Amino acid sequence: MEILDSSEIGSENTSNLTKKMKDYLTETAKWGKFLAVVGFIGIGFIVLGAFSAGFIIERFGSVAGNDFGGFNPGFAFVFIYLLLALLWFFPVFYMFKFSTGILRTIPAMDITGIENALSNLKSLFKFYGIFTIVILCFYGILLLIGMIAMLNAA
Numbered sequence: 001m002e003i004l005d006s007s008e009i010g011s012e013n014t015s016n017l018t019k020k021m022k023d024y025l026t027e028t029a030k031w032g033k034f035l036a037v038v039g040f041i042g043i044g045f046i047v048l049g050a051f052s053a054g055f056i057i058e059r060f061g062s063v064a065g066n067d068f069g070g071f072n073p074g075f076a077f078v079f080i081y082l083l084l085a086l087l088w089f090f091p092v093f094y095m096f097k098f099s100t101g102i103l104r105t106i107p108a109m110d111i112t113g114i115e116n117a118l119s120n121l122k123s124l125f126k127f128y129g130i131f132t133i134v135i136l137c138f139y140g141i142l143l144l145i146g147m148i149a150m151l152n153a154a
Contacts, residue, residue: 017114025106029098035095036092040092047082053078095120098124101116
């Protein structure tokens with residue numbers, strides 16, 4: 001099932017997609033759009049939960065008479081969860097842009113639109129890759145700190 005001869009690979013006028021390729025992209029985009037919508041709803045719940053829990057922590061802390069030594073745990077909770085919501089926003093946004101772009105451009109075979117949509121998919125995977133590298137480095141640092149702490153405790 002070759003649609004391109006080897007001389008066309010890498011050229012800019014390779015705009016032929018097989019029906020199966022279109023079907024795969026369309027089905028992927030539909031699932032991606034579903035996951036993106038669920039992701040946006042989840043982000044909304046995280047933001048709502050952050051402010052609700054922050055308020056509850058603040059309220060019970062003041063009722064119990066705790067001043068936490070000037071530290072505000074309610075604010076810290078809200079800040080951390082808003083940061084997590086912001087972090088989660090980017091991959092969900094890229095997935096949504098990819099999905100809507102593919103669903104809009106595949107029927108019309110708008111190659112520029114398909115390229116833009118695939119660019120968002122590339123950004124989604126790039127984000128996940130960089131995030132994974134950062135988390136692995138963080139785990140490595142924590143492991144080193146733990147090992148040093150164990151050696152110093154002995």
